[in-house]
Amino acid sequence: MALKQNLHNLKEKYKGTKMAPLFNGFHTFLYAPNETTHSGGHIRGADDLKRTMNTVIMALVPCLLFGMFNAGYQHHLQTGEVSQAVGGFFSGEFWNMANFWVGFLKIIPLVIVSYVIGLGIEFIFAIKNGHEIEEGYLVTGMLVPLIVPVDIPLWMLAVAVIFGVVIGKEVFGGTGMNILNPALLIRAFLFFAYPTWMSGDKVWVTGAVERTNEIAAGSSADAISGETVLGSLAQGQEVAFSVADMFYGFIPGSVGETSTLLILAGALFLIFSKIGSWRIMLSATLGALVMGFMFNKVVDFGWITESSKFYALMDTTFWHHLLLGGFAFGAVYMATDPVTASQTTKGKWIYGFLIGFISVLIRVFNPAYPEGVMLAILLMNVFAPTIDHYVVQGNVKRRMKRLKAKTA
Amino acid sequence: MSTDIRIKKGLDIKLKGEAEQITTNAVASNVYTLLPVDFHGITPKLVAKVGTKVKAGETVFYNKENETMKFVSPVSGEVKEIVRGEKRKIMAIKITADKEQTYLENPTVAVDSADADSIKSALLSSGCWPFVKQRPYDVIANPDVAPKAIFVSAYASAPLAANYDYVLAGKEAELQAAVTALAKLTEGAVHVSVGKSSNSPLAGLNGISLHKVSGPHPSGNVGTQIAHIDPINKGEVVWTVTPQDLVIIGELLLTGKFNAERVVAVVGSVVKNPKYYKTKIGAEVSTFVYDAGVDSDNFRIISGNVLTGRKVNPDGFLGYYNNTVSLLPEGDDYDLFGWTKPVFNKVSISRALTFSWLNKNKVYDLDTNTNGEHRAFVLTGKYEEVFPLDIFPMQILKACMYNDLDEMEALGMYEVAPEDFALTEFVCVSKQPHQEIIRKGLDLMLKEIG
Numbered sequence: 001m002a003l004k005q006n007l008h009n010l011k012e013k014y015k016g017t018k019m020a021p022l023f024n025g026f027h028t029f030l031y032a033p034n035e036t037t038h039s040g041g042h043i044r045g046a047d048d049l050k051r052t053m054n055t056v057i058m059a060l061v062p063c064l065l066f067g068m069f070n071a072g073y074q075h076h077l078q079t080g081e082v083s084q085a086v087g088g089f090f091s092g093e094f095w096n097m098a099n100f101w102v103g104f105l106k107i108i109p110l111v112i113v114s115y116v117i118g119l120g121i122e123f124i125f126a127i128k129n130g131h132e133i134e135e136g137y138l139v140t141g142m143l144v145p146l147i148v149p150v151d152i153p154l155w156m157l158a159v160a161v162i163f164g165v166v167i168g169k170e171v172f173g174g175t176g177m178n179i180l181n182p183a184l185l186i187r188a189f190l191f192f193a194y195p196t197w198m199s200g201d202k203v204w205v206t207g208a209v210e211r212t213n214e215i216a217a218g219s220s221a222d223a224i225s226g227e228t229v230l231g232s233l234a235q236g237q238e239v240a241f242s243v244a245d246m247f248y249g250f251i252p253g254s255v256g257e258t259s260t261l262l263i264l265a266g267a268l269f270l271i272f273s274k275i276g277s278w279r280i281m282l283s284a285t286l287g288a289l290v291m292g293f294m295f296n297k298v299v300d301f302g303w304i305t306e307s308s309k310f311y312a313l314m315d316t317t318f319w320h321h322l323l324l325g326g327f328a329f330g331a332v333y334m335a336t337d338p339v340t341a342s343q344t345t346k347g348k349w350i351y352g353f354l355i356g357f358i359s360v361l362i363r364v365f366n367p368a369y370p371e372g373v374m375l376a377i378l379l380m381n382v383f384a385p386t387i388d389h390y391v392v393q394g395n396v397k398r399r400m401k402r403l404k405a406k407t408a
Numbered sequence: 409m410s411t412d413i414r415i416k417k418g419l420d421i422k423l424k425g426e427a428e429q430i431t432t433n434a435v436a437s438n439v440y441t442l443l444p445v446d447f448h449g450i451t452p453k454l455v456a457k458v459g460t461k462v463k464a465g466e467t468v469f470y471n472k473e474n475e476t477m478k479f480v481s482p483v484s485g486e487v488k489e490i491v492r493g494e495k496r497k498i499m500a501i502k503i504t505a506d507k508e509q510t511y512l513e514n515p516t517v518a519v520d521s522a523d524a525d526s527i528k529s530a531l532l533s534s535g536c537w538p539f540v541k542q543r544p545y546d547v548i549a550n551p552d553v554a555p556k557a558i559f560v561s562a563y564a565s566a567p568l569a570a571n572y573d574y575v576l577a578g579k580e581a582e583l584q585a586a587v588t589a590l591a592k593l594t595e596g597a598v599h600v601s602v603g604k605s606s607n608s609p610l611a612g613l614n615g616i617s618l619h620k621v622s623g624p625h626p627s628g629n630v631g632t633q634i635a636h637i638d639p640i641n642k643g644e645v646v647w648t649v650t651p652q653d654l655v656i657i658g659e660l661l662l663t664g665k666f667n668a669e670r671v672v673a674v675v676g677s678v679v680k681n682p683k684y685y686k687t688k689i690g691a692e693v694s695t696f697v698y699d700a701g702v703d704s705d706n707f708r709i710i711s712g713n714v715l716t717g718r719k720v721n722p723d724g725f726l727g728y729y730n731n732t733v734s735l736l737p738e739g740d741d742y743d744l745f746g747w748t749k750p751v752f753n754k755v756s757i758s759r760a761l762t763f764s765w766l767n768k769n770k771v772y773d774l775d776t777n778t779n780g781e782h783r784a785f786v787l788t789g790k791y792e793e794v795f796p797l798d799i800f801p802m803q804i805l806k807a808c809m810y811n812d813l814d815e816m817e818a819l820g821m822y823e824v825a826p827e828d829f830a831l832t833e834f835v836c837v838s839k840q841p842h843q844e845i846i847r848k849g850l851d852l853m854l855k856e857i858g
Contacts, residue, residue, distance in 0.1 A: 040826070041716065043775075175786065348789070
């Protein structure tokens with residue numbers, strides 16, 4: 001094919017130049033390279049890092065599309081243009097093009113900013129350091145728009161992406177070397193740098209801020225209040241959504257995190273394709289259930305009264321924690337990042353369990369920042385190497401013991 | 409004492425072009441070659457010069473570190489050329505074969521009554537010693553250190569590897585002699601492993617500890633078997649010998665002749681009639697490869713199996729330790745959207761739009777393409793699925809990459825050889841050169857610790 005030959009000629013022309021990684025980055029997207037084995041075994045398995053990353057992105061696409069519908073649905077629900085969806089998951093009030101269009105126009109810019117800025121930085125560092133462009137950001141770039149509030153200003157997102165990729169990843173040496181999950185670091189940066197944009201009741205439904213400004217300017221329209229379920233609980237308010245709504249994802253929240261149903265589908269796909277670690281997903285779920293259950297018992301035993309500011313969240317039925325906030329999304333897509341998670345099998349169980357456990361702990365005891373899963377994962381990212389160290393030491397000790405038994 | 413070894417972790421890569429059990433005599437090669445690269449870590453000191461006449465079994469060079477360790481000519485003839493590389497490093501010694509072969513007559517050894525020292529010196533002087541390899545370090549055994557045990561794997565589980573049961577049939581006498589002799593060199597046992605349902609000629613030998621092996625590759629790797637039978641601890645040494653080399657050792661002890669004859673499987677998807685050929689160590693591969701028929705003009709010849717062999721040119725030679733020659737199509741072509749489209753014709757342990765999990769018995773026509781570019785280590789837990797040793801593969805690879813000797817030792821470097829990492833290399837999503845990393849790590853340890 002002519003295109004193939006022309007690209008090959010170009011590749012040879014650019015070989016060894018500074019721009020080679022840039023060209024190869026695009027070239028390898030079109031064609032898997034013509035590289036053959038030159039050391040060790042002469043054959044290789046079918047998977048490469050691109051395929052792996054692509055599989056995760058495929059698992060994220062349903063969440064992205066759902067997020068677009070949901071952004072519109074939440075907006076229209078507040079403005080009164082649609083009524084509460086009652087017909088189950090496939091309810092017509094939710095799945096209509098008017099909803100989708102609102103969300104699409106809001107979310108596509110987020111995706112574009114995330115990828116253009118993030119990949120741009122990757123390209124710059126690849127050219128500067130003279131290595132091939134690694135695929136790490138492909139997944140990060142898709143995760144970022146899914147874990148931010150829909151109305152976040154694009155410049156804010158851009159600043160956060162620059163921070164996350166440069167400080168979170170490139171300073172450590174790029175893909176595979178980072179300690180913290182870059183996508184979560186981006187979110188954490190937003191969370192602490194622009195707290196008013198990342199919490200409260202004004203950011204989770206598109207149009208809320210605008211409407212507030214309009215009202216301040218004298219408009220008579222109703223205010224749009226978009227609070228997450230966790231936010232309501234933290235303030236001890238009544239929750240306006242049913243458990244089914246939470247499971248389907250018809251609730252306000254970050255773009256892609258709301259639909260536990262679709263996240264579950266993505267999890268099954270990742271487990272089936274053997275890309276995501278089922279151990280981490282399962283142990284994180286168990287950890288959250290255990291912590292939630294303990295809090296429920298605390299309430300049952302009457303150790304805490306309704307006057308306590310922790311009461312509402314502690315009293316939340318323990319398995320509801322799995323449906324609320326970003327827990328499911330975090331456990332499935334973020335905790336399982338192989339670079340920042342524990343790398344040993346035993347370590348994965350401990351790491352996952354503690355993420356679930358600490359998520360609910362932070363969620364309940366820190367009502368100012370009810371989203372605990374982000375901080376729990378970042379914290380455990382830091383501890384993952386320590387967990388691995390002790391697991392590996394177990395193996396080393398076993399070897400030492402064998403030697404001692406021999407010499408004794 | 410007999411224990412069965414059952415491996416669960418591993419991967420059988422089923423490839424097209426398995427050898428049919430027919431043996432043809434290969435055309436006699438004009439030139440035979442000794443390649444010092446086969447003898448890892450040995451610095452050759454030449455005895456023969458260009459023009460020297462040698463008999464089969466006569467010394468060509470010896471080990472610079474240990475003068476008693478001889479390396480001999482597989483055939484009688486005249487040294488034709490000594491190929492040198494950078495810094496006059498010897499790359500190859502080429503010997504033109506005589507029409508009529510004459511053998512150097514070594515004294516025969518009565519294996520039942522001989523003592524350890526006489527056996528050892530017979531093996532060293534006759535050129536049979538290089539067949540004995542040791543772990544740690546996966547190099548030719550140091551004759552001064554007695555091993556705690558000797559291991560022979562007569563079960564070849566690597567893709568398309570020659571079937572030992574077939575190539576060794578009828579060699580019981582030689583095998584017995586070699587095993588009896590080697591048993592005297594160790595305090596421990598000679599452990600022989602055979603396939604569970606095989607009728608291996610080694611199964612009936614006396615004076616061995618027999619093990620029946622089952623499970624996917626690398627169940628046949630001697631390293632896997634050592635780990636299950638008697639793992640190597642720090643300070644311990646074990647020896648390993650391959651069964652086809654036992655035959656040469658046995659014949660030397662019985663008859664005094666160094667007979668470099670070997671039955672070699674010619675295999676792979678580009679071979680028209682994959683089958684066995686009787687030839688000699690160091691023969692030109694062209695003397696049998698083209699007789700088997702080659703179905704392609706863009707292929708790679710590998711002396712050895714597809715996971716651990718060495719690439720040779722069409723005018724190259726059969727390696728010293730190899731009994732398989734594999735031919736694979738070269739994969740030097742681009743693949744449109746190769747990274748994202750569903751894959752049915754390649755092997756994978758994932759199910760990321762790769763479908764080799766659908767049919768475990770399908771045979772594949774794999775080429776030499778890497779199916780992706782070299783990346784940093786990213787995925788975890790994949791190597792463990794195909795790695796049966798009680799060692800953390802990624803951690804030990806990383807320890808080798810940053811040259812941390814203490815960590816390498818603690819993580820089990822004494823127990824491994826590059827071939828143990830052939831499968832982790834195969835499944836590696838980041839396309840890291842695992843075998844090379846391990847080899848370099850072992851070399852560093854050998855140099856620093858010894």
